Every structure is written in structure tokens, then in C-alpha cells.
Amino acid sequence: xxxxxxxxxxxxxxxxxxxxxxxxxxxxxxxxxxxxxxxxxxxxxxxxxxxxxxxxxxxxxxxxxxxxxxxxxxxxxxxxxxxxxxxxxxxxxxxxxxxxxxxxxxxxxxxxxxxxxxxxxxxxxxxxxxxxxxxxxxxxxxxxxxxxxxxxxxxxxxxxxxxxxxxxxxxxxxxxxxxxxxxxxxxxxxxxxxxxxxxxxxxxxxxxxxxxxxxxxxxxxxxxxxxxxxxxxxxxxxxxxxxxxxxxxxxxxxxxxxxxxxxxxxxxxxxxxxxxxxxxxxxxxxxxx
Numbered sequence: 001x002x003x004x005x006x007x008x009x010x011x012x013x014x015x016x017x018x019x020x021x022x023x024x025x026x027x028x029x030x031x032x033x034x035x036x037x038x039x040x041x042x043x044x045x046x047x048x049x050x051x052x053x054x055x056x057x058x059x060x061x062x063x064x065x066x067x068x069x070x071x072x073x074x075x076x077x078x079x080x081x082x083x084x085x086x087x088x089x090x091x092x093x094x095x096x097x098x099x100x101x102x103x104x105x106x107x108x109x110x111x112x113x114x115x116x117x118x119x120x121x122x123x124x125x126x127x128x129x130x131x132x133x134x135x136x137x138x139x140x141x142x143x144x145x146x147x148x149x150x151x152x153x154x155x156x157x158x159x160x161x162x163x164x165x166x167x168x169x170x171x172x173x174x175x176x177x178x179x180x181x182x183x184x185x186x187x188x189x190x191x192x193x194x195x196x197x198x199x200x201x202x203x204x205x206x207x208x209x210x211x212x213x214x215x216x217x218x219x220x221x222x223x224x225x226x227x228x229x230x231x232x233x234x235x236x237x238x239x240x241x242x243x244x245x246x247x248x249x250x251x252x253x254x255x256x257x258x259x260x261x262x263x264x265x266x267x268x269x270x271x272x273x274x275x276x277x278x279x280x281x282x283x284x285x286x287x288x289x
Contacts, residue, residue, distance in 0.1 A: 009264065010266065021275050074104050118141075167182075206228055208228065217243065230246055243261055244260075
């Protein structure tokens with residue numbers, strides 16, 4: 001069987017977002033003589049987090065913002081992490097803060113969500129920003145990964161209204177906010193997870209299948225309805241090579257379109273973080289006037 005799925009490459013989408021960011025940056029510099037700055041906080045050395053930090057730093061620097069990083073040991077306490085975040089919250093030269101996930105098991109992501117300043121929460125993890133997203137606030141600092149996925153779907157003019165979207169994964173950083181965003185676009189949404197019975201059958205009902213579970217090559221042809229659009233947010237490493245949740249070779253002959261890993265949603269996610277940093281900077285500068 002030959003491969004037929006259209007590849008939804010992230011490069012063109014990221015370039016489009018980058019061009020908009022360049023104009024917004026020029027305006028901020030002209031009006032305020034300020035360059036927006038993003039701080040990355042990483043605890044430990046999780047392989048996917050290290051790769052994500054490298055990607056954010058590369059994309060942000062190319063776009064023209066300032067990118068810095070705070071590294072804490074795997075054994076860092078909740079108080080140490082909170083102190084780092086609070087220091088960045090107070091720093092007027094920092095406009096955006098992202099705490100990379102996953103955190104070590106002894107640290108609560110809920111505690112982090114209540115420490116990051118909502119005004120600097122460029123990844124939409126705070127209770128305040130998550131609540132605004134739940135209420136369909138389109139001016140919110142939204143989680144960058146699902147926001148990037150939505151930007152990719154819109155760039156490639158994938159029809160959304162009235163279609164059935166099945167999301168595999170219920171995390172607060174991808175699955176749940178993606179569901180809210182797709183509901184706002186008038187999709188009918190089903191959220192699946194590790195306890196879902198007969199997962200493949202449910203997934204095969206999807207017009208748009210979204211995977212964010214972090215299990216390499218879990219989604220194969222058994223999960224995909226012919227002609228479906230498949231969005232892969234998975235970041236996994238097998239023998240040192242990055243791969244997604246979707247078995248591309250198995251799914252490509254069935255799906256109408258598919259995001260590759262690497263080269264798909266990840267490229268767009270990092271550019272959304274840059275744009276959110278610029279937005280946060282503009283809001284802070286306007287508020288200070």
C-alpha cells in the first residue's frame with residue numbers, strides 16, 4: 001500500500017507566525033525601546049524537556065527576543081522552585097516565564113500553576129488563564145502546544161466546524177485545552193485517556209484524531225478512519241531518535257493528512273511561545289504607561 005497522507009509540515013506555519021512576530025517586535029522597540037524576554041525554567045534533565053528548551057531557545061533567538069534559562073537539580077524542593085519563579089515574576093526585564101514539563105514526581109504541577117504570574121504565563125498553565133480559556137476568551141495567553149496545533153490546522157484550511165475530534169490524552173497542558181479550543185471552533189469533541197475502553201474503536205470515529213499521550217508509535221492504522229486528519233503532539237525518544245505517538249508508516253496510507261514528528265506541531269509550538277512572550281510584553285508595557 002502506498003503512502004497517501006498529506007504531510008502537514010510546521011515550517012510554513014512557523015514562518016507565517018514569525019513574520020507577524022517580526023512586525024510586532026519592531027513596533028514594541030520603536031515605541032518602548034524594549035526587547036521582550038522569555039525565561040525557561042527546567043527542573044532535572046528529562047530528555048524531552050532538554051530538547052524542548054533547545055528548540056525554544058533557538059526559535060526565540062532567531063525571532064529576535066531574549067531567551068534565558070534557569071536550571072534546577074532533579075532533587076530541587078517545591079520551595080526552591082517557587083523561589084526561582086517568584087524571582088522571575090518580580091523581574092521587570094522578564095516578560096514571559098515557562099516551566100517545562102514533566103516535573104519530577106515529587107513536585108506538583110498544580111503548585112507551579114499557582115506561583116507563575118498570570119501576566120507572564122506564556123504557556124497558559126495558571127488557574128487564571130486556564131479559566132479564561134474555559135470561558136472562550138480569545139485574548140488569553142493560551143497553552144502553546146494546542147494553540148500551535150490549532151494554528152497548523154487553520155493554516156492548512158482543515159475544516160473544523162461540525163467535525164468529530166477525538167483527543168487521546170487529558171493533560172492540562174495539551175489534551176484539555178485542545179478540547180476547549182476545538183469546541184470553540186464548533187467541533188464535537190471526545191476526550192480519551194489511559195482508562196478508556198476499546199480506544200481504537202473510539203479513535204476510528206474521528207474526523208480529526210489528536211494524540212498527546214507520550215507513547216511511541218501507539219497510534220497505528222487500527223485507530224484511524226480512512227480520510228481522517230491526524231495531529232501528533234507526541235515527543236518520544238527511541239534509541240536516541242525523536243518519534244511521535246503515531247506510527248507514520250502505518251497511518252499514512254489511511255489518513256488524509258498527518259503531522260510529522262519531528263517537523264510538525266513542535267515547530268509551531270515554539271513560535272507560539274515567542275508570540276505569547278511578545279503579547280505579554282506589550283500588555284505589561286501598556287499597563288505601565
